[in-house]
Amino acid sequence: MSTSPDLQRDFEYVWHPCTQMKDHETNPPLLMERGEGIYLFDQEGRKYMDVISSWWVNLFGHNHPRLNASVQKQMERLAHVMFAGATHRPAIDLAESLVRLTPDSLTKVFFSDNGSTSVEVALKLSLQYWAQKGHGEKRRFAYLQGAYHGETLGALSVCGMDLFRKPFENVLMDNLEVQGPDCFRCPYGLKREACDAECFEHMDRALNENHETLAGVIVEPLVQGAAGMKMYPPVYLNKLTAACDRLGVHTIFDEVAVGFGRTGAMFVCENLGLKPTFLCLSKGVTSGYLPLAATLTGEEIYRAFYGDYEDFKLFVHSHSYTANPLACACANETLALWREYEFPGALEPKINALRAGGKKLSELQWCGEYRQTGMIGALELVKSRETKEPFAIGERVGYKIYQEALKRGALMRPLGNVIYFMPPLVITEQEIDSMIEIAYDSIRAVLGKTESH
Numbered sequence: 001m002s003t004s005p006d007l008q009r010d011f012e013y014v015w016h017p018c019t020q021m022k023d024h025e026t027n028p029p030l031l032m033e034r035g036e037g038i039y040l041f042d043q044e045g046r047k048y049m050d051v052i053s054s055w056w057v058n059l060f061g062h063n064h065p066r067l068n069a070s071v072q073k074q075m076e077r078l079a080h081v082m083f084a085g086a087t088h089r090p091a092i093d094l095a096e097s098l099v100r101l102t103p104d105s106l107t108k109v110f111f112s113d114n115g116s117t118s119v120e121v122a123l124k125l126s127l128q129y130w131a132q133k134g135h136g137e138k139r140r141f142a143y144l145q146g147a148y149h150g151e152t153l154g155a156l157s158v159c160g161m162d163l164f165r166k167p168f169e170n171v172l173m174d175n176l177e178v179q180g181p182d183c184f185r186c187p188y189g190l191k192r193e194a195c196d197a198e199c200f201e202h203m204d205r206a207l208n209e210n211h212e213t214l215a216g217v218i219v220e221p222l223v224q225g226a227a228g229m230k231m232y233p234p235v236y237l238n239k240l241t242a243a244c245d246r247l248g249v250h251t252i253f254d255e256v257a258v259g260f261g262r263t264g265a266m267f268v269c270e271n272l273g274l275k276p277t278f279l280c281l282s283k284g285v286t287s288g289y290l291p292l293a294a295t296l297t298g299e300e301i302y303r304a305f306y307g308d309y310e311d312f313k314l315f316v317h318s319h320s321y322t323a324n325p326l327a328c329a330c331a332n333e334t335l336a337l338w339r340e341y342e343f344p345g346a347l348e349p350k351i352n353a354l355r356a357g358g359k360k361l362s363e364l365q366w367c368g369e370y371r372q373t374g375m376i377g378a379l380e381l382v383k384s385r386e387t388k389e390p391f392a393i394g395e396r397v398g399y400k401i402y403q404e405a406l407k408r409g410a411l412m413r414p415l416g417n418v419i420y421f422m423p424p425l426v427i428t429e430q431e432i433d434s435m436i437e438i439a440y441d442s443i444r445a446v447l448g449k450t451e452s453h
């Protein structure tokens with residue numbers, strides 16, 4: 001038990017997310033005091049590199065003077081106003097910018113306040129659209145094994161991870177889980193760099209057999225984050241959007257995690273020239289400052305809700321903090337920083353440095369696979385390279401490595417046996433090298449000292 005009075009009070013009063021609170025009897029949380037750039041500082045002044053951007057939100061670093069000023073300036077004018085019957089310039093500016101940055105087919109922005117709610121909005125819009133078009137039978141969604149789209153009940157209904165959905169299984173919507181890409185353990189024996197997404201056959205079958213009752217398909221484009229940064233090739237998404245368009249099924253691209261430059265492109269859909277029916281955004285939109293989310297869609301959906309009041313076709317979905325002006329102002333400044341960042345050119349050397357780091361990590365005998373998409377790198381640890389046998393969850397290998405990395409000054413919270421890197425985009429190449437070194441040393445410290453080269 002911690003001797004710090006603040007941490008004792010934390011243990012007494014606070015229930016932390018995604019945490020077995022009993023762990024805090026012996027390992028209290030870090031009491032963070034301040035942030036600066038890619039670093040966080042605890043109450044004793046210890047410095048930690050924010051390797052995973054505080055759950056994938058931070059892009060331009062902590063305590064950024066421009067972002068600070070944008071919030072401060074807005075605060076002095078208007079901190080908040082309800083968003084029904086009132087509007088404000090920060091939200092109008094942001095909606096316009098998001099529409100300009102995303103595919104032409106996306107023309108309308110519906111704001112909410114976190115990634116899960118952006119998904120809820122997409123699911124509800126899709127269901128209501130079909131109902132209003134006289135297709136009430138289209139009320140299920142297909143999602144991939146390993147999918148993660150947030151933790152509200154609607155979002156859990158399209159979650160393909162038992163860890164999150166199991167306790168609620170009995171009350172979730174009757175949706176359709178589909179076997180998706182599993183490139184590390186590809187059942188077809190193929191490599192993601194060269195395959196034709198043969199695994200799409202499962203989704204193809206699911207769509208052909210169920211399209212009459214399917215409202216939509218939801219995916220995390222290119223990277224299934226919470227599943228362990230599982231990466232799959234763009235061709236899967238090409239096939240998916242083509243099949244859905246042909247069969248009249250909505251496509252929901254959940255770019256909550258991968259949006260805003262993480263993959264090396266601003267948005268996956270825009271970069272691949274794909275036109276999803278809905279696009280969900282959050283996390284990086286305010287560069288990790290304030291909660292905000294957006295669900296984008298196009299005219300076809302919007303028009304189905306447009307009419308006289310007494311038709312009751314309106315979308316009745318509201319959050320008190322919808323389009324909070326402080327968050328919108330911060331998002332607008334985040335986009336201003338993007339414009340000055342010389343994107344994507346400025347990211348290229350960093351992506352290369354991360355790739356070089358991945359090569360070094362691949363030398364470790366426990367490296368099952370190092371994979372990378374843009375500025376997201378992930379190392380999947382295995383007991384045996386030959387058989388790809390995973391470490392048992394009970395061994396808590398990732399957690400132990402996380403603890404070792406903390407001692408070395410990096411906050412590297414893992415996903416099971418996957419150690420991954422998703423740093424703020426302002427990280428330098430030298431800092432990427434240090435991050436990799438810390439990972440390398442921490443893994444060796446936990447798993448032994450004998451590598452086979």
Ligand SMILES: Cc1ncc(COP(=O)(O)O)c(C=O)c1O
Nearest residue numbers: 114115116148149150225256257
């Ligand atoms: C792909 C994806 N969708 C949705 C969410 C949920 O976002 P939030 O935690 O803001 O509700 C997450 C969070 O990690 C995510 O990775």
